Amino acid sequence: MQNSFISKIKQKFISNPDLTFAFFLAITVYSYFGFSVEVFASHNLTFAILERFAVLGLIGLALTICIIAGEIDLSIGSNAALCAVIVVKLTDPIGAPLAIVIGLFISTGIGFIQGFFIAYLRVRAIVLTVGTLMLLRGISLVVAEEKTVMLTDFRVPDFITTKFFMYFSPASIMVIFVFILVGIFMRFTKYGREIYAIGGARKESLAAGVPIKRPMIIAFALSGFCAGFAGTVIGLKSGTAQGLGLQYLLLAGTVAAFVGGVSILGGKGGIIGAAVGALTVNFLNTGLLFYALQVHFVQLFTSVLLVVVIVFQTMSRIFDQYQSRKAFLESVDHRRENLLAKRDKFNLTNK
Amino acid sequence: MQDLISSYKKNLLLSILLTFFVLLFLYGIFATNNYFTWFNFKTIIRDAALYGIMAIGLTFVTLSGNFFLLSIKETAAICCVSFAMGMSTGYGVESWVGSFPISLLVTLLIGCLAGAAQGLFIGLGGNPIVVTLGGAGILYGIATWWTDNLVISFRRPNDAEWLGTGSFLGLPTITWSFILIAILAEFVLRYTNFGRKVYLVGSNRAAGKATGHENLSMAIIVCTICSALCAFVAVAFAAQMSSAQANYFSAEFGSSGDMTILVIATVMVGGNSIMGGYGNTIRTSIGAIFIAMIDNMMVLNGLNSGPRIVGVGLMIVFSILVFALYAKGSRAQE
Numbered sequence: 001m002q003n004s005f006i007s008k009i010k011q012k013f014i015s016n017p018d019l020t021f022a023f024f025l026a027i028t029v030y031s032y033f034g035f036s037v038e039v040f041a042s043h044n045l046t047f048a049i050l051e052r053f054a055v056l057g058l059i060g061l062a063l064t065i066c067i068i069a070g071e072i073d074l075s076i077g078s079n080a081a082l083c084a085v086i087v088v089k090l091t092d093p094i095g096a097p098l099a100i101v102i103g104l105f106i107s108t109g110i111g112f113i114q115g116f117f118i119a120y121l122r123v124r125a126i127v128l129t130v131g132t133l134m135l136l137r138g139i140s141l142v143v144a145e146e147k148t149v150m151l152t153d154f155r156v157p158d159f160i161t162t163k164f165f166m167y168f169s170p171a172s173i174m175v176i177f178v179f180i181l182v183g184i185f186m187r188f189t190k191y192g193r194e195i196y197a198i199g200g201a202r203k204e205s206l207a208a209g210v211p212i213k214r215p216m217i218i219a220f221a222l223s224g225f226c227a228g229f230a231g232t233v234i235g236l237k238s239g240t241a242q243g244l245g246l247q248y249l250l251l252a253g254t255v256a257a258f259v260g261g262v263s264i265l266g267g268k269g270g271i272i273g274a275a276v277g278a279l280t281v282n283f284l285n286t287g288l289l290f291y292a293l294q295v296h297f298v299q300l301f302t303s304v305l306l307v308v309v310i311v312f313q314t315m316s317r318i319f320d321q322y323q324s325r326k327a328f329l330e331s332v333d334h335r336r337e338n339l340l341a342k343r344d345k346f347n348l349t350n351k
Numbered sequence: 352m353q354d355l356i357s358s359y360k361k362n363l364l365l366s367i368l369l370t371f372f373v374l375l376f377l378y379g380i381f382a383t384n385n386y387f388t389w390f391n392f393k394t395i396i397r398d399a400a401l402y403g404i405m406a407i408g409l410t411f412v413t414l415s416g417n418f419f420l421l422s423i424k425e426t427a428a429i430c431c432v433s434f435a436m437g438m439s440t441g442y443g444v445e446s447w448v449g450s451f452p453i454s455l456l457v458t459l460l461i462g463c464l465a466g467a468a469q470g471l472f473i474g475l476g477g478n479p480i481v482v483t484l485g486g487a488g489i490l491y492g493i494a495t496w497w498t499d500n501l502v503i504s505f506r507r508p509n510d511a512e513w514l515g516t517g518s519f520l521g522l523p524t525i526t527w528s529f530i531l532i533a534i535l536a537e538f539v540l541r542y543t544n545f546g547r548k549v550y551l552v553g554s555n556r557a558a559g560k561a562t563g564h565e566n567l568s569m570a571i572i573v574c575t576i577c578s579a580l581c582a583f584v585a586v587a588f589a590a591q592m593s594s595a596q597a598n599y600f601s602a603e604f605g606s607s608g609d610m611t612i613l614v615i616a617t618v619m620v621g622g623n624s625i626m627g628g629y630g631n632t633i634r635t636s637i638g639a640i641f642i643a644m645i646d647n648m649m650v651l652n653g654l655n656s657g658p659r660i661v662g663v664g665l666m667i668v669f670s671i672l673v674f675a676l677y678a679k680g681s682r683a684q685e
Contacts, residue, residue: 127619130612132668138662306481310481310485311472
């Protein structure tokens with residue numbers, strides 16, 4: 001019984017090299033910092049990592065969904081910044097819950113509109129989202145009136161960073177909840193499977209009768225929602241928001257998504273991968289804090305991580321192509337030999 | 352005349368876009384003070400030259416079907432810093448201090464290396480966006496590491512002044528280089544073997560591969576061209592400021608606050624197909640001048656940076672949507 005369970009897990013890891021590599025990277029980074037930094041494995045630091053995970057995990061999740069659908073959303077940082085500005089600005093006059101609802105509604109709406117244009121005009125997402133990256137940045141600057149928006153009442157930031165059960169805060173519990181919900185949605189519902197279908201093999205899924213518009217709109221609305229949620233968490237946690245802020249999230253989120261094993265060709269990857277990827281990036285960022293390096297070094301090492309993952313993915317793809325080509329050639333050889341043998345037999349019998 | 356009207360009717364969406372642009376220009380002439388003057392015109396062209404040259408480099412990448420590079424401002428940052436280091440310290444060699452040719456050569460070499468490395472990964476099958484996102488972080492990290500994030504300045508009477516602040520026949524040197532590079536690039540794209548290959552690989556990669564034009568070498572060459580032009584702009588900019596810092600190109604620049612997006616916007620507003628194979632550098636140059644014109648108009652009307660970014664962003668989104676509608680049903684977007 002035990003044995004079969006282990007072999008099942010083993011099978012899963014062997015069949016999905018990208019996820020295996022993600023786990024490998026996460027464990028490597030964690031154990032490196034765990035051994036070299038004394039306090040790295042303590043309770044407080046785990047709490048801090050989970051707090052950061054609340055933000056980065058959501059951005060990674062948003063990008064993962066887009067990339068699974070075969071597109072990439074570059075406007076994610078601007079969307080998060082806009083939502084942060086709106087929520088922080090509205091929290092004082094109308095209270096946090098209503099402000100959060102309005103902010104999330106707006107960012108989901110933005111994602112929805114983007115998905116709509118991408119699906120109906122058949123523009124590539126990178127083309128459109130480069131435009132909206134700039135447009136949303138401008139809009140959030142206008143909303144913030146080119147200033148840093150601040151909360152005056154700090155009860156909300158205090159509330160969402162209180163500790164529960166040693167490791168969790170309300171923010172990270174909410175985020176884990178969102179992860180589980182999105183995971184169930186992507187894995188077990190028809191709409192989630194459609195997103196995988198249009199990402200993995202768009203022409204084939206079109207031929208099989210999958211509508212291309214609905215999953216595209218759902219994917220972008222979901223990613224807009226996740227980006228907005230991340231912006232909300234950042235804005236309320238620090239109590240401030242800037243129109244030009246949060247642009248670093250695109251790089252961090254992309255690294256998280258790619259470490260988590262999505263393929264740029266689409267249709268691959270999952271929620272577990274996104275979580276593992278975001279955790280890896282968090283381990284790296286948090287661990288580098290102890291070396292008291294400048295901010296740019298964190299960016300440098302994050303980019304190096306991205307390049308490592310890209311090289312791994314490209315190499316494994318080239319290796320796969322090589323293997324399948326070899327198998328194909330072998331089968332051709334085999335068939336040719338069979339045919340030759342048949343011909344010889346035929347010639348012999350005719351003589 | 353009849354032909355003109357009929358072609359106008361046939362390309363309705365494109366003409367709506369053009370009409371819109373012309374109307375905006377007329378509004379600028381009549382409603383904005385000091386807009387339609389020779390001095391202001393020179394300012395506009397000078398602004399356009401800085402990102403126009405980079406955009407011409409990016410046009411090669413876009414035409415060859417590799418979308419765009421997100422590492423433009425970081426390449427410019429490292430080149431800018433490298434040039435200033437050469438002018439002020441001579442890379443540690445005493446006799447090289449303040450030597451313009453050596454600084455320029457080393458900077459161009461760094462730019463070409465950065466471009467070739469990214470092009471290699473792109474050509475091997477990496478997605479251009481993701482590869483250059485990673486490359487951007489690495490280049491920027493190295494630039495700040497090299498300079499400790501300080502401002503590197505060099506003394507005023509130096510050999511590089513003619514490039515930064517000099518002028519020739521009443522126009523600044525950078526404007527002349529913009530014009531020359533635009534003509535040269537257009538000539539290369541239109542009449543040389545290499546230029547036609549760029550169009551072939553961009554418009555139909557499978558056909559390119561079947562006829563022996565792999566994307567690997569193409570990606571390396573076009574990324575190198577783009578990065579070298581970025582390096583040139585960085586040198587001109589550093590020579591103009593007589594100093595350099597890694598975040599010169601990330602800080603508020605032009606209207607947008609982000610050089611990379613502005614350059615990509617220039618390519619798109621000009622109406623090049625971002626999927627590759629369709630477009631030319633004249634469109635890019637017109638896009639650069641157009642964005643500079645609109646931006647200049649907004650500045651003269653006293654708008655803050657927020658509305659200006661919204662304006663440029665709306666322009667990009669509008670032109671993307673119009674060109675998408677215009678190209679709907681054609682093979683260009685598949």
